[in-house]
Amino acid sequence: MLALLRLTVMLLIALTVIYWALVLYLRAGEKDRLEAEWEAERPPLPQHTYVANGLRDYQGSLRRKLIWGVYVIPITVVVGLVYYVNYA
Template sequence: MALLKLTIPVLAGLTVIYWCLTMWFRAGERQRLEARWERDRPPLPQHTYVRNGIRDYDAGLRRRLVLGVYVVPIACLAVLIYAINAT
């Protein structure tokens, strides 16, 4: 029961962090794509160029964020709990 009391708030907090980081990184990438469009002036309209760039960026971003926000902290917490209980 104690593990459940710990797990739910931790997952809720990590989910909030995940979504905040997703929005922040996407906003930065959107700005970079808009600046690149202004500089290079490709034949595509700006909104299409940015939308395609964000779609490509999201695939790699999602994997990195899941690893960094969920897997690493949960693994560290599991190791910590194991080390405390094993000794």
């Protein structure tokens, strides 16, 4: 039981590092894309406002997907494997 707890803690630490690395990387890419889009279109909003609005919209959609992809799916796979190995 102690080994499972240790595995869980290490897995959560590793997944948290991966999650934040992905958040920062994808947010930087979206910021670059929004800045290039602003340059091409030249909307009436200032660039910083246009980028901030776009990042706010993007952040809401990104966070839900990353939580599923980084936390829920790997933890479900590990729990499934532990159950299969021990009880099946």
